[in-house]
Amino acid sequence: MGWNSWNCWGNTVSHEKVMASAKAILESGLADYGWSYINIDDGWQGLRGGKENAIQPNRKFPDMKGLVDTLHSMGFKVGIYSGPWVATYAAHIGTQCDNADGTYDWVKKGLVNENYRMVDPSGKLTREQLWYSGKYSFARQDARQWAEWGFDYLKYDWNPHDWFSMKEMHDELQKCGRDIVYSLSNTALLPLAEEYVKYANCWRTTGDIRDNWRSISGIGFGRNSSWAPYSAPGHWPDGDMLVIGNVGWGRKYHYTNLTPDEQYTHITLWAMQASPLLIGCDMAVADKFTKSLLCNSEVIDINQDPLGYAATKIYGDNSYATYFKPLEDGSIAIAMFNLSESSKKIGFKPRAIGVIGDKITIRDVWRQKDITVMTNDRDRFDTEVPPHGVVLVKVSPGYTKERPAGSRR
Incomplete structure (x- = not known):
């Protein structure tokens, strides 16, 4: 830097x-x-x-x-x-x-x-x-x-x-x-x-x-x-x-x-x-x-995350792109980019990207503010993204080291 x-x-x-x-x-x-x-x-x-x-x-x-x-x-x-x-x-x-x-x-x-x-x-x-x-x-x-x-x-x-x-x-x-x-x-x-x-x-x-x-x-x-x-x-x-x-x-x-x-x-x-x-x-x-x-x-x-991973594209077409980056603390950075000329809703389901749990925090990184806590990992998180803009979120925890209890299916 x-x-x-x-x-x-x-x-x-x-x-x-x-x-x-x-x-x-x-x-x-x-x-x-x-x-x-x-x-x-x-x-x-x-x-x-x-x-x-x-x-x-x-x-x-x-x-x-x-x-x-x-x-x-x-x-x-x-x-x-x-x-x-x-x-x-x-x-x-x-x-x-x-x-x-x-x-x-x-x-x-x-x-x-x-x-x-x-x-x-x-x-x-x-x-x-x-x-x-x-x-x-x-x-x-x-x-x-x-x-x-x-x-x-x-x-x-x-x-x-x-x-x-x-x-x-x-x-x-x-x-x-x-x-x-x-x-x-x-x-x-x-x-x-x-x-x-x-x-x-x-x-x-x-x-x-x-x-x-x-x-x-x-x-x-x-x-x-x-x-x-x-x-x-x-x-x-x-x-x-x-x-x-x-x-x-x-x-x-x-x-x-x-x-x-x-x-x-x-x-x-x-x-x-x-x-x-x-x-x-x-x-x-x-x-x-x-x-x-x-x-x-x-x-x-x-x-600057110590893992040093470069993000990979997990969803997208000619109008949008969603990138995924694992972080050292176990959380996930998700960037949702709008490539089009008009506002667009973009989102993801936590379970679909490998995040499983009943208390998943979504944090807006640019605003430095937690915006929601999801209690069902199969629900979809959607956000409005402006033309040529982005919403960058951090999803945590990406995984847990605790012993599982009950059904996780």
Whole structure:
């Protein structure tokens, strides 16, 4: 759980913007709910140098170690970004290179701006032309530098993934002398599923998320759901950063295009699927509603449940979907999503989902309120769900350890 700079600032991220969001998370009390990572995405890179000949920061980050130390002193862990290509998606230098000395031909030609991002006024060289594996890898040098600065998390970004690059950086992080979370991006490949489990702590299951219903529903009800069997403590399928609050990717800064109900669905899906939760908005201007979505301790508990199970779909069609997630305390989280454009009743029978008893409590998790106690497990619980919305409940007890008495048929 934490914050990432990309969805808000894109490659315009800077020391000042990172610190503003970190201070806002601390001052708003979000850190008390477990939001603990501050991750710097693409846009920090300058040239290679230093004792490791590793990537050094550009002028937007004049003292990277000082920044990391400050964030650590505030109680945060800190993340950094790179990728195994010659250049990253934002056209900064990557972990690989065509020259053994770590210099880059387009930099020598002056095709960079003041922050060493590739820019060719003629248009002949595009960033897409630089998205390839180079002759020489500097994975060892870069991993050592990140460890020296004190980073706790690495987002390593390219597509399609290849086994060699994935394992190479895993091995260098293991040897760098610091415990660093290894997060892969983007569009994970199902044939590599068992390899992700071996070598990565989390992996993005999709391309970049956008703040619209088609994007969040396509990820949550589609691609991310297929990764449920591989979710467990230590390795997590990642649905991408959250698109609530003020976003814009550094280009068109705006309040999210998701409706309030769609935002509830967004957070609920990610919580039920045990996806890493990374805030993507400008926390310095986050409104009360955005903060309320991020500060519901019962929703967070479902996401962070120690069992680490990702929810599975048990009912549904094109108009609705009901997801089921066992929790460590023996209770069950049930999320009822309305995929349609009109209000819809959705429900379940406790016995049909394996909950048996004569005192079954149904708790509305978002409202943090018990809403009914069912005395007959064959009765049906129904609730009205708004368009593109969700009702998230906790059903307890899921089972009992008491000796049975009388008929339970």
